[in-house]
Amino acid sequence: MRKIGVLTSGGDAPGMNAAIRSVVRKATREGVEVLGILRGYEGLINGETMPLNSRSVSNIIGRGGTILKTARSKEFETRAGQEKAVKTIKENGIDGLVVIGGNGSFQGANILDKEWGIRNVGVPGTIDNDLGYTDYTVGCSTSVDTVLDAIDKIRDTVSSMERIYVIEVMGRQEPYIAVMSGLAGGAEEVLFPGMEIDYAKLTKEITEARARGKRSWIIVVSEGAGSAIVISEEIGRLTGLDVRPIVLGHIQRGGSPDASDRVLATCMGGYAVAALLKGHSGVTVSIQRRELVLVPYEKACFERDKDRKLHAELYRIIKELS
């Protein structure tokens, strides 16, 4: 391999820049040229590229967002879009790609590998930590800390005003951010995607707790479980209490990556380049029990059972201690 491309795709995540830096520096050290592709698959389709060298990635290890910019490309889901992307790859003499992104990005990368023969290796960059066979994804640690910081602040007003707050966090399919920040923030309840919200049980718990003298509650809700606004209205109606919704939104994706995300991104970025150079493709770098391994995209995207058990156990602990 003489030239590789690198792109970031889907939602940005803290640590993506650290991964880009590592990809560029590792490749350069191996004598491989690097082309940055802007705006993920959109940039591949439109031929938006920029050459990267060791100096272009100076001082980005601690910066949030992604210097390559990112997008969710509808066009890339079509054969015509993929054809244009492959044309850009061929015209630029790109021998392999490193794709930094999440679930949707890897499904695209898998198509590039399987249907178009474009060699590529993934680096899991998403705050959601919703990929199977990796203990962590780049960005999830920082994001949980951002949410926790918000919960801690909200807790001050919760206990001062004795209200109920429903805090909506990101995670359309997986409760990772909700369950981790909920546990760390001492939340009284966490609502998961796919969970039937049992309002009668919630109302009973809140009412009984108030009778025991516990007057404030924090409910963390994954966006996939429902809207904080709707849920707080319903709880307010049923309990007659002052229930406030808070939607944290995109602040969860911003900010300087914490040490864990920088280290993970740096290790994974270099590992992805090494894997490409060894001839691997159609796989994502993953971390399992502190060891970096390669996992086929299909497994990473569609098999996530181990996390369900972990989340259920963490939920049990939250309820036991609340």
Ligand code: F6P
């Ligand atoms: O995939 C990361 C993520 O932040 C999800 O948690 C969230 O559901 C989604 O992206 C929001 O995407 P967008 O910024 O495109 O609305």
